[in-house]
Amino acid sequence: MKKNFLRLLLSFSIMLVTLPAVTICAGNDASGKQKKEKTEASDLGVKPITGTWINLAYKDVRNKYTNPQSFDNTDPELWKAKVRELSAMGIEYLVFMEVANEGKAYYPSKLMPWWYDKDKQSPVESILDEAARHNMRIFMSTGWAKDQDDNLLDPAIKQRQLQMMEELAALYKNHKAFYGWYLPVEDCLCPIFAEHAVQSANALTEKAKALTPGKKTLISPYGIGLSEFDNPEYEKQLAKLKVDIIAYQDEVGCVRDKFMLPRLKKTWQRLRDIHNRLNIEMWANCETFTWEQGTNDRTSALIPAAYPRLLSQQVAASAAGVDKIISFMFCGIIENPESNYQLGQPVWSNKVYNDYMDWKSRAEYWQLAEAAFMERLANGATAEMMSGRPELKALLDGRVAEEDSKDTRWVKFGKGYHEFVVDLQKKTKLQKAVLRMLNYNLDGIGMPLKVYLFTSSDGKEYKLASIKDAPHFPNNKHDAWIESLLFDRLDENVRYVKVAFEAPQQVYIDEFFVNPVIR
Missing domain, CATH: 2.60.120.1190 (Jelly Rolls)
Structure with missing residues (x-):
């Protein structure tokens, strides 16, 4: 074939380029028939994402798509639908980001007024009940005492968290879905975990164990890109913690480095080595998002990252031997296009859903991409x-x-x-x-x-x-x-x-x- 003909063909193709169409029915074959979807983990040992946070409060523009301000986000039917969808995606663990905000509760509190209509079921209870129907496990939050900027050094904040924990334990400790506590002690591991954060986490853990024996405790600190792993105090601070699980934020979405993934692979290995000497489970909190405008900016919305980036994050965490992979944000980032309640950035949250579910069903395209990330192709x-x-x-x-x-x-x-x-x-x-x-x-x-x-x-x-x-x-x-x-x-x-x-x-x-x- 002559090169000038090829150039003409290329030029013609460029003129015809448009945005790709998104497949609305994920999991359909060429005939339109529904394929039976497999949900087992990868043949190569890459772990799926099995947990996510649930965010009930609109905080700022970051929630523009994940929890829009323009509708009643306390509607129990909305949350029941979202729990069902997450379960169908293979999510087993739900973590409440917060059960109160700005002095008002999302559950039937006696400590504070309620955000939701008293004639309807509370969003916390609707999520718990629907999760139980699907054999999902809930981590109950102890926050927020005030808002997303709770100061752990403030005695009033600490006291309110303990009061909320007592009230929540009395209400839900025997609920089938109640699995443990999320302690919102998201301090920075930079260069090591601060002593006040260790003490705050331990105080909440001690209260949790007393109120709900046998329930797990989880924290999710940030800053692994700024951690001093060679500092002897780094491991010593983690060893003081009495929590059951640390789900480290991988910070890829937050763009801690210009190129976060190469260093992240080494970071997970360092943390695995440390956790082998600790009696604490090591989970990865893989960030599924990127930013609509500026990074780490409360005036910039969270939007879905391309799935190949997330797959590389899953590979990095799995190769290091993390115990589980969860994600700060699935709901509103990775959205089923068939949902009656479509949150998320239009089109692209559906695209990432289709890609992720195709990976889970072992589509050849994603098997090959995964194997290349694993250097097994x-x-x-x-x-x-x-x-x-x-x-x-x-x-x-x-x-x-x-x-x-x-x-x-x-x-x-x-x-x-x-x-x-x-x-x-x-x-x-x-x-x-x-x-x-x-x-x-x-x-x-x-x-x-x-x-x-x-x-x-x-x-x-x-x-x-x-x-x-x-x-x-x-x-x-x-x-x-x-x-x-x-x-x-x-x-x-x-x-x-x-x-x-x-x-x-x-x-x-x-x-x-x-x-x-x-x-």
């Missing part, structure tokens, strides 16, 4: 099969890069037209191929609009075998993540494979897997 081609410039050989060397534009394993392509050719050296049955690319808008690194795959028997005459749209996800103001493009159902006996694309900006590729095999 073997390439059926080798570096000497790459034609052209020497640096292109890295595309077949079996080495994958990380979410960092400075990783030397990325092969860089500038704006414009590009192609490369793989000589398989003999007639080979080509069945599938995977192209891995970095998406990092802040450095001007993104996707080609379409990628073309050609095949040939003699290296002279090429046949167009497949055209694929590159993945598109618009919530890319802050994050770096790795996308995969799968060419499947090829089933051709060929010797040469050519990949071509027109890049509207820089494109970074680390590997072109030919007939990949999961090890």
Whole structure:
């Protein structure tokens, strides 16, 4: 095929590009019939997300989509529906972020007035009852004594938390769904866990054990990106804690670093080593969100991150051996498009739902992406099969890069037209191929609009075998993540494979897997 014809084809395709349509019925096959969905964990040991927080209070613009201000968020029917949806997604643990705010309660309190209509069931009770129907487990909150900025050093705040705990225990300690307590002691592990935070957590734990023997206690501190793991006091402070579970915020959504994921992998390993000497479970609190405007800004809404970023977070936590993965925010970030109560950013919260559920059902696309993150995807081609410039050989060397534009394993392509050719050296049955690319808008690194795959028997005459749209996800103001493009159902006996694309900006590729095999 002549190059000028290919350029014309590429240009025509670019003119036709629109935003991708979102599949409304997740889990349907090509005929529209509902597939039986598997929900078991990954064959490679990557853990699914099995817990999430429930947020009852609209606090600020961060809740713009997750808990909109414009409707009654105390409606018991809304929360029953959301609990059912979360259960269907495989969520087993629900954690109340708060059961009171600004001096008013979301449960039938005698300490303070109520936020909800007294003629309706309280949101706390509706969530507890629906969770029990689905054999889910609830962590009850001890906050907020005042609001989201509760000062743990304030004696009045501490006293009100203890009073709330007594009242909640009297109401719900025998409820089937009541599993434990979430202690809102979200202090920073920077550089170590502060003594006042340790004492606050222990005081609440002591009260919890006295009121509800056998119930678990959980905290979820932040700051692992600022932790001094080599400081002997770091482990000593954690060893003082009497809690049962620490669910560390992974801070990927908060963009603690420019490229958080490479360091996070090492961080989880360090924490696992510490927890092996502690009698405390280690959970990962994977952040599913990114930001509509500025990061870590109360005037910026939380919106869903691309699922490949979250999958990499799951892989990092699982590889380190965390006990469970939960998430600060599922509800309003990852939303079932068939819900009667659709919270979340329009379109893209549904897209992430479909991607996550496809991963859980072991769709081939996500199995291959996951295996590549785990460095368990073997390439059926080798570096000497790459034609052209020497640096292109890295595309077949079996080495994958990380979410960092400075990783030397990325092969860089500038704006414009590009192609490369793989000589398989003999007639080979080509069945599938995977192209891995970095998406990092802040450095001007993104996707080609379409990628073309050609095949040939003699290296002279090429046949167009497949055209694929590159993945598109618009919530890319802050994050770096790795996308995969799968060419499947090829089933051709060929010797040469050519990949071509027109890049509207820089494109970074680390590997072109030919007939990949999961090890």
